[in-house]
Amino acid sequence: xxxxxxxxxxxxxxxxxxxxxxxxxxxxxxxxxxxxxxxxxxxxxxxxxxxxxxxxxxxxxxxxxxxxxxxxxxxxxxxxxxxxxxxxxxxxxxxxxxxxxxxxxxxxxxxxxxxxxxxxxxxxxxxxxxxxxxxxxxxxxxxxxxxxxxxxxxxxxxxxxxxxxxxxxxxxxxxxxxxxxxxxxxxxxxxxxxxxxxxxxxxxxxxxxxxxxx
Numbered sequence: 001x002x003x004x005x006x007x008x009x010x011x012x013x014x015x016x017x018x019x020x021x022x023x024x025x026x027x028x029x030x031x032x033x034x035x036x037x038x039x040x041x042x043x044x045x046x047x048x049x050x051x052x053x054x055x056x057x058x059x060x061x062x063x064x065x066x067x068x069x070x071x072x073x074x075x076x077x078x079x080x081x082x083x084x085x086x087x088x089x090x091x092x093x094x095x096x097x098x099x100x101x102x103x104x105x106x107x108x109x110x111x112x113x114x115x116x117x118x119x120x121x122x123x124x125x126x127x128x129x130x131x132x133x134x135x136x137x138x139x140x141x142x143x144x145x146x147x148x149x150x151x152x153x154x155x156x157x158x159x160x161x162x163x164x165x166x167x168x169x170x171x172x173x174x175x176x177x178x179x180x181x182x183x184x185x186x187x188x189x190x191x192x193x194x195x196x197x198x199x200x201x202x203x204x205x206x207x208x209x210x211x212x213x214x
Contacts, residue, residue: 005201007104007184009193010061012208014053015097018045023052029213030055031070046097054092054099056213061101061206062090079160091157095191102195102203109158109196111150112188118145126152128168130176143192147185148172150194155181158196 017023030036035055042048062070062082069084082088090103091110102110118141123132131148138144151172158181172183184195184203195203 005104005106005197005199007102007108007195007197007201007203008061008065008206009100009102009110009195009203010057010206010208011188012053012057012099012212013097013210014049014094014099016210017049017053023049026052026056026213029059031059032072034072050094050097050099054094054101057099057101057208058090058092060208060212061103062088065090065103075160077160079157091154093153093157098188098191100193104197104201106197106199107158107160109154109156110194111153111157112191112193113146113150113153115142115190115192116146116149117142126167128171130171131168131173134173143187146192147174147187147194150192151183151185151196154183154194154196158198 017026027036030052032055039048039051042051059070065088067082067085067088071083072080073083075081087105088103089105089107090101091108093100093111095112096114098112100110100112102108123135123145127148135141135144135148152167152170155170155172180198182197182200184201186193186205
């Protein structure tokens with residue numbers, strides 16, 4: 001068996017950015033002009049804070065990984081990549097007040113979601129028969145539903161496709177073996193998190209402290 005891929009998954013509670021003065025200072029520290037413009041396009045302050053926080057976290061995580069040039073380009077489906085550091089891969093996600101950034105030497109997908117209530121209609125649209133069977137056997141339907149959702153989303157983000165048609169055909173049932181994809185999961189208070197790689201991995205969680213971006 002080969003060595004596991006090392007993945008660093010950074011977490012950041014963006015709540016501090018709800019302060020107007022802190023938000024303004026943080027915007028000045030964001031290294032990407034297009035990201036600042038994207039932050040400004042959101043109508044609600046909560047979404048602005050999440051977008052800004054994810055960008056700040058990405059810049060920090062990539063610098064720690066050794067990136068000296070943060071120039072970004074987009075893949076065919078909009079997945080961001082470092083143009084001048086092809087050996088550093090990353091993926092962003094945010095939900096609630098949490099932003100995450102997974103960084104690895106190989107392609108990686110990551111997703112975080114606030115725990116949701118079970119939605120039978122959405123489950124029927126997005127989950128296949130095997131996944132729905134697994135859901136029906138879980139004690140907490142909300143946690144199980146969210147867990148399955150972040151697994152599927154992290155895999156799609158690994159591929160770089162985002163949400164696509166035919167979601168039910170992609171079976172990410174926990175315990176189902178597939179050598180082409182490996183999952184790492186974590187339950188945080190109020191959230192479910194999943195990281196996905198094509199190879200076996202070892203994930204280290206890193207919490208960014210308030211003001212880390214200064």
